[in-house]
Amino acid sequence: MVRKKKDPGASGPVAATAVVMVLYITDSGPNSVRAVANLEAICKEHLQDNFRLEIIDVLQYPLRALADGIVVTPSLAKLFPLPTATVVGNLSDKSDVLRALGIVE
Amino acid sequence: MIEPKRGIPQYLPKNATGIQGFDELSYGGLPRNRISLLKGGPGSGKTVFALQSLVNAARQRDEPGIFVAFEERPQQIIANAAGFQWDLAALLRRKLFFMDANLSPDVVQSGEFDLRGLLAMLQAKKEEMGARWIVFDGIDVLLTLLQNPKSEIREIYRIRDWLAKNEVDAAIFTAKIDGHASAIANYGFLQFMVDCVIQFESRLDCGVAMHRIQVTKYRGSAFAKGEYPVSFGSGGMEIAGPEPAEIQQVASGERVSAGFERLDTMLGGGLFVGSSTLITGVPGTSKTTLSGKFAEAACGRGERTLFVSFDEGADRIVRNLTSVGIHLKPYLKSGLLRMYSGRTESVAAEDHLVKLKALIAEHRPLCMVIDPLSAITKAGGLAAARSVANRFIYTAKERKITVLVTAINEGDQPETEATDLQISTIADTWIHLSYLIRGGERNRALTIIKSRGTQHSNQVRELILSDAGPMLADVYTAGGEVLMGTLRWEKEHEERAKTLQRRSDFDQKRVSLELAEADTRARIKALEHDLERQRVELAAYFSDDEARMVSSSDREKSLRRIRSADLAGRATAGTATPREKPYGSNGSRKSGKKNKPEARDGS
Numbered sequence: 001m002v003r004k005k006k007d008p009g010a011s012g013p014v015a016a017t018a019v020v021m022v023l024y025i026t027d028s029g030p031n032s033v034r035a036v037a038n039l040e041a042i043c044k045e046h047l048q049d050n051f052r053l054e055i056i057d058v059l060q061y062p063l064r065a066l067a068d069g070i071v072v073t074p075s076l077a078k079l080f081p082l083p084t085a086t087v088v089g090n091l092s093d094k095s096d097v098l099r100a101l102g103i104v105e
Numbered sequence: 106m107i108e109p110k111r112g113i114p115q116y117l118p119k120n121a122t123g124i125q126g127f128d129e130l131s132y133g134g135l136p137r138n139r140i141s142l143l144k145g146g147p148g149s150g151k152t153v154f155a156l157q158s159l160v161n162a163a164r165q166r167d168e169p170g171i172f173v174a175f176e177e178r179p180q181q182i183i184a185n186a187a188g189f190q191w192d193l194a195a196l197l198r199r200k201l202f203f204m205d206a207n208l209s210p211d212v213v214q215s216g217e218f219d220l221r222g223l224l225a226m227l228q229a230k231k232e233e234m235g236a237r238w239i240v241f242d243g244i245d246v247l248l249t250l251l252q253n254p255k256s257e258i259r260e261i262y263r264i265r266d267w268l269a270k271n272e273v274d275a276a277i278f279t280a281k282i283d284g285h286a287s288a289i290a291n292y293g294f295l296q297f298m299v300d301c302v303i304q305f306e307s308r309l310d311c312g313v314a315m316h317r318i319q320v321t322k323y324r325g326s327a328f329a330k331g332e333y334p335v336s337f338g339s340g341g342m343e344i345a346g347p348e349p350a351e352i353q354q355v356a357s358g359e360r361v362s363a364g365f366e367r368l369d370t371m372l373g374g375g376l377f378v379g380s381s382t383l384i385t386g387v388p389g390t391s392k393t394t395l396s397g398k399f400a401e402a403a404c405g406r407g408e409r410t411l412f413v414s415f416d417e418g419a420d421r422i423v424r425n426l427t428s429v430g431i432h433l434k435p436y437l438k439s440g441l442l443r444m445y446s447g448r449t450e451s452v453a454a455e456d457h458l459v460k461l462k463a464l465i466a467e468h469r470p471l472c473m474v475i476d477p478l479s480a481i482t483k484a485g486g487l488a489a490a491r492s493v494a495n496r497f498i499y500t501a502k503e504r505k506i507t508v509l510v511t512a513i514n515e516g517d518q519p520e521t522e523a524t525d526l527q528i529s530t531i532a533d534t535w536i537h538l539s540y541l542i543r544g545g546e547r548n549r550a551l552t553i554i555k556s557r558g559t560q561h562s563n564q565v566r567e568l569i570l571s572d573a574g575p576m577l578a579d580v581y582t583a584g585g586e587v588l589m590g591t592l593r594w595e596k597e598h599e600e601r602a603k604t605l606q607r608r609s610d611f612d613q614k615r616v617s618l619e620l621a622e623a624d625t626r627a628r629i630k631a632l633e634h635d636l637e638r639q640r641v642e643l644a645a646y647f648s649d650d651e652a653r654m655v656s657s658s659d660r661e662k663s664l665r666r667i668r669s670a671d672l673a674g675r676a677t678a679g680t681a682t683p684r685e686k687p688y689g690s691n692g693s694r695k696s697g698k699k700n701k702p703e704a705r706d707g708s
Contacts, residue, residue, distance in 0.1 A: 032221075059222075062226040063226070065226055066229070072208070073223070085213065087212070091215050097213070
């Protein structure tokens with residue numbers, strides 16, 4: 001379940017290299033819905049098409065999430081570039097998310 | 106599940122934790138399909154309790170469990186539990202799953218989150234391994250991250266609903282809640298929502314950490330109300346649960362030797378099998394010697410024996426006992442005797458009990474010595490030590506171990522012991538050793554203060570130690586004072602001399618009486634001879650007289666014949682009869698003459 005977002009009309013500081021992320025959600029839970037929306041907005045604004053995002057529904061793939069060390073949902077894992085980082089929550093605080101992704105506003 | 110105990114109201118099905126003492130005080134364990142909250146300060150034993158419940162469920166009933174660790178890393182928890190003989194490594198393959206639910210400190214939080222994902226993962230894992238127990242360890246850490254009291258309540262409800270839907274046998278939450286202060290805003294709500302709350306506490310009691318456990322809430326069930334001491338042994342946590350109200354120990358009528366014969370005699374034949382004996386006394390009154398003698402006698406009967414001493418090495422005790430003729434070495438070598446020397450400095454009384462129980466389980470003794478039991482009061486509070494002493498005695502009785510314990514009392518009044526460990530009331534036999542100072546000597550005295558079910562001696566005995574072992578000597582009382590040692594020896598000599606004197610006096614008297622008797626007999630003999638002689642003389646005299654009479658009557662007859670006179674009428678009437686008689690009994694007179702010598706011969 002990989003979605004790639006591409007939006008050429010983005011503005012603001014952008015990541016230098018492609019960012020690899022995994023977002024763990026639980027289907028239609030309010031926090032999950034909000035997290036997807038928030039992340040999409042951030043990507044659109046700061047990453048343009050320079051990212052790869054995988055969204056995993058924990059309800060469907062619980063053992064995968066368990067193996068990945070996920071505790072709560074929603075959780076966003078940045079795998080690349082290093083260092084890796086994890087953000088939990090519905091990603092409503094944009095600046096925290098950007099910092100975790102290595103994008104300095 | 107354990108069967109509901111008879112006589113105890115039971116509304117809820119329960120799951121036994123297998124933790125010694127807890128299932129008793131909670132009347133069956135944790136509530137089934139419900140949440141139990143373990144609360145308490147750091148290091149109070151919550152995690153051990155939770156993990157031990159899982160381990161027991163997995164090992165004893167083959168019920169797999171999941172441990173969700175919010176606070177510590179699973180590796181840490183596993184490493185910490187390595188001290189217990191739980192064989193976690195084997196369980197981890199199939200029966201026990203640790204979920205690392207630690208949020209790394211690097212994790213950035215941005216906005217609200219929930220536990221939907223976590224529960225989905227747990228559900229998958231639960232189904233995969235068939236888990237029936239779930240522990241959420243350090244749930245306070247997770248709830249604190251939620252940052253919002255409303256979210257906390259919402260997520261707690263989410264867990265509860267999930268647990269109810271998934272029919273988890275038992276769910277355990279642990280939370281650091283110290284007293285009334287809590288990091289969780291909804292601590293009150295959490296307590297309200299769960300069905301069972303168990304409070305853990307660790308506090309310093311006279312410089313030694315004491316662990317306690319108390320069930321503060323148990324919805325729909327009775328439970329033992331009170332704080333119970335917790336100890337940690339190789340098997341994990343152990344709770345000194347409430348003792349059964351009814352004591353069901355079988356009393357044995359069989360007796361064993363208390364060490365040596367005279368003491369057994371004083372005790373009316375020895376100690377009952379499975380009984381407990383207390384020896385009190387100030388230092389140096391030979392408590393250890395008597396203990397050693399008891400142990401030696403037990404080993405001599407071929408009974409496995411455990412000798413526990415405190416603050417003194419076993420080697421030293423064995424050496425010292427050898428000097429009074431008690432030889433334990435051969436039994437130590439053969440393994441019949443196990444000696445253990447414990448330190449008492451900064452060791453909680455509870456831990457001593459755990460060690461003692463472990464030693465009993467390991468050696469399986471029939472007889473046991475603790476010298477001195479009062480050493481367990483050295484560290485920690487007296488109340489705890491008392492409780493431990495009591496429980497030790499009960500434990501020993503349950504296992505039918507004949508126990509001899511010693512206790513030091515500082516004063517020389519046995520009554521002061523009662524204020525110390527207070528085991529004199531539960532001990533079956535109480536022997537008190539004391540010193541008596543008199544005549545410039547200090548001598549040991551042994552008294553049996555009590556011995557239940559026994560006609561025991563009420564007399565004070567002097568305890569004498571020699572290289573032949575301890576022995577008892579009678580004591581003398583003189584002028585209301587007890588004589589011992591040299592004074593007793595002197596008195597004994599005096600008594601012996603008196604006895605000898607009495608005996609010689611008696612002999613003398615007897616001899617003189619015998620002589621007197623012989624003398625009298627001799628005199629009787631002489632007199633008898635006289636008597637006989639006199640009889641003979643008398644008889645002889647009679648016969649002469651008759652002879653004379655016969656001759657005179659013959660003469661008269663012949664005279665009458667010669668004169669042809671009839672003088673019968675002139676003769677006196679008085680003489681007529683004697684005249685008739687000799688004529689009438691002429692024949693008999695002759696035989697009479699004949700008979701007389703015969704009779705004389707017979708006399």
